[in-house]
Amino acid sequence: xxxxxxxxxxxxxxxxxxxxVDTNPYSRLMALKRMGIVDNYENIRNYTVAVVGVGGVGSVxxxxxTRCGIGRLILFDYDKVELANMNRLFFQxxxxxxxxxxxxxxTLKHIxxxxxxxxxxxxxxxxxxxxxxTKILTTSNLSNGPVDLVLxxxxxxxxxxxxxxxxNEFNLSWFESGVSENxxxxxxxxxxxxxxxxxxxxPPLIVASNIDEKTLKRDGVCAASLPxxxxxxxxxxxxxxxxxxxxxxxxxxxxxxxxxxxxxxxMSLKPNPSCDDNQxxxxxxxxxxxxxxxxAVEAKEEDQPFHEDNEWGISLVDExxxxxxxxxxxxxxxxxxxxxxxxxxxxxxxxxxxxxxxxSLDELMAQMKQI
Amino acid sequence: MVDEVxxxxxxxxxxxxxxxxxxxxxxxxxxxxxxxxTLIKYVSANKAADNDWFRLESNKEGTKWFGKCWVIHELLxxxxxxxxxxxxxxxxxAPEIALPGLDGKTAKMYRGGKICLSDHFKPLxxxxxxxxxxxxxxxxxxxxxxxxxxxxxxxxGVISYKEKVxx
Ligand SMILES: [Zn+2]
Numbered sequence: 001x002x003x004x005x006x007x008x009x010x011x012x013x014x015x016x017x018x019x020x021v022d023t024n025p026y027s028r029l030m031a032l033k034r035m036g037i038v039d040n041y042e043n044i045r046n047y048t049v050a051v052v053g054v055g056g057v058g059s060v061x062x063x064x065x066t067r068c069g070i071g072r073l074i075l076f077d078y079d080k081v082e083l084a085n086m087n088r089l090f091f092q093x094x095x096x097x098x099x100x101x102x103x104x105x106x107t108l109k110h111i112x113x114x115x116x117x118x119x120x121x122x123x124x125x126x127x128x129x130x131x132x133x134t135k136i137l138t139t140s141n142l143s144n145g146p147v148d149l150v151l152x153x154x155x156x157x158x159x160x161x162x163x164x165x166x167x168n169e170f171n172l173s174w175f176e177s178g179v180s181e182n183x184x185x186x187x188x189x190x191x192x193x194x195x196x197x198x199x200x201x202x203p204p205l206i207v208a209s210n211i212d213e214k215t216l217k218r219d220g221v222c223a224a225s226l227p228x229x230x231x232x233x234x235x236x237x238x239x240x241x242x243x244x245x246x247x248x249x250x251x252x253x254x255x256x257x258x259x260x261x262x263x264x265x266x267m268s269l270k271p272n273p274s275c276d277d278n279q280x281x282x283x284x285x286x287x288x289x290x291x292x293x294x295x296a297v298e299a300k301e302e303d304q305p306f307h308e309d310n311e312w313g314i315s316l317v318d319e320x321x322x323x324x325x326x327x328x329x330x331x332x333x334x335x336x337x338x339x340x341x342x343x344x345x346x347x348x349x350x351x352x353x354x355x356x357x358x359x360s361l362d363e364l365m366a367q368m369k370q371i
Numbered sequence: 372m373v374d375e376v377x378x379x380x381x382x383x384x385x386x387x388x389x390x391x392x393x394x395x396x397x398x399x400x401x402x403x404x405x406x407x408x409t410l411i412k413y414v415s416a417n418k419a420a421d422n423d424w425f426r427l428e429s430n431k432e433g434t435k436w437f438g439k440c441w442v443i444h445e446l447l448x449x450x451x452x453x454x455x456x457x458x459x460x461x462x463x464x465a466p467e468i469a470l471p472g473l474d475g476k477t478a479k480m481y482r483g484g485k486i487c488l489s490d491h492f493k494p495l496x497x498x499x500x501x502x503x504x505x506x507x508x509x510x511x512x513x514x515x516x517x518x519x520x521x522x523x524x525x526x527x528g529v530i531s532y533k534e535k536v537x538x
Contacts, residue, residue: 079482123456125456125458125459125460126434126456126458126459127393127394127432127434127457127459130394130459156467156481157464157493158458158460158464158467161458161460161463161464162458162459162460165459165460200463203494203497221478221479222478222479222480222481222487223481276463276500337493337494338493338494338497338498339494339498340497340498341498359404361400361403361404361407361431361433364404364407364408364411365407365428365429365431367407367411368407368410368411368414368427368428369428371411371414371415371418371426
């Protein structure tokens with residue numbers, strides 16, 4: 001390490017002060033309280049947020065929460081920093097090769113040593129790790145209880161689904177976030193199990209990017225990414241996290257972003273009574289049984305229940321049959337990624353062998369090897 | 372898109388019935404038996420049709436799968452290791468098939484050598500939960516990927532034919 005000039009180390013601070021002096025890193029945040037925006041800014045230190053996925057969105061999310069002085073931050077990722085990530089914010093070339101969680105923790109501790117940072121370098125979707133993941137989520141707040149909020153900043157469907165089932169099972173509120181693979185749209189979605197639609201309640205939503213699908217070239221690449229779109233989504237995510245935790249303003253249930261048109265659709269999504277996730281259905285029952293506050297909520301026209309009588313249901317195994325442009329509109333500029341048929345779809349293929357009680361798994365494994 | 376070739380491929384792969392994932396203990400064992408029965412039928416049918424192209428096996432819990440797949444290109448056989456984990460969300464989500472040996476060699480992959488599937492694969496899978504299994508993921512995911520990407524990688528000189536030293 002070469003000697004650096006002006007190495008300033010930010011010391012830990014016991015109590016957030018609103019004193020406006022240039023050595024107080026919290027003065028401008030505490031000013032929110034003085035201005036009457038937030039009543040209780042210093043409460044942020046009592047909260048624990050888990051950030052799952054520390055990539056383009058998650059790393060920026062973690063940095064924002066750190067600068068805001070969150071109490072505890074729990075980071076999950078199993079990837080390493082690569083030079084190919086340098087079009088995004090936060091990580092630096094010299095961190096290449098380090099695990100993302102480790103590299104992030106190092107930077108974040110430097111920025112704000114008051115934040116308690118826990119890191120887990122693991123893939124949450126495998127059977128063994130999932131158990132550990134749920135254990136961490138349910139026992140890691142500042143008094144060893146469940147975390148206050150989970151933020152999904154992952155880049156794949158499987159991990160989102162895994163977070164969804166963990167949060168449904170343990171009744172944890174979470175935000176789903178995502179940036180499209182063409183980098184020009186994104187969204188955040190607030191999921192309170194039983195109260196708002198979960199990730200399994202309906203096919204994923206797509207924010208219209210106003211690109212003609214036919215002109216979108218996917219040859220040779222899986223995904224594009226822009227630091228701008230990711231930064232915007234991270235900003236939305238943390239803004240709504242702060243609003244939720246510190247109880248100011250309104251938390252948006254679903255907020256989309258279309259970069260090409262600067263269009264920001266918002267809506268509320270009710271859970272699907274016939275959601276595939278039985279824990280979601282259980283949470284819905286609990287929520288229905290809970291006495292609701294008497295306060296009349298302003299009726300929202302955009303409330304969109306995902307009906308069980310799936311009026312858009314198309315019951316075919318084959319999807320080429322319904323390649324058409326009139327996609328299911330959930331709200332203006334937001335469509336379902338695809339449609340799912342009702343339980344009984346056409347079975348044009350051979351049925352699996354009838355009963356397999358009489359043959360053991362070991363025998364089948366041996367048979368497979370012998371082919 | 373399900374074209375005629377795919378439709379024909381699909382007709383050789385029995386559908387599964389049991390909706391159970393690796394966290395479902397006993398029911399998962401039954402699902403796993405279905406998976407194996409399906410794969411045995413599919414691989415046997417491939418062999419019979421002179422279109423044998425992969426072998427798979429798993430750990431005893433059925434959560435880690437590994438094996439080989441191969442492509443015959445201009446009479447030469449190119450073989451690759453294939454592996455994937457069964458996620459806790461399976462079969463709601465499809466397995467993420469990886470060819471670790473090609474990691475970093477093509478942009479049509481995610482980290483760890485996971486193949487980049489077409490926009491059509493996930494909707495098709497979602498519509499066929501829990502009837503699609505590992506065999507379907509191989510046939511509809513890996514098969515078409517290999518058919519497009521391998522000749523391209525060979526043409527670009529990214530992969531080259533290796534003589535087998537010993538058979
Ligand atoms: Zn649900």
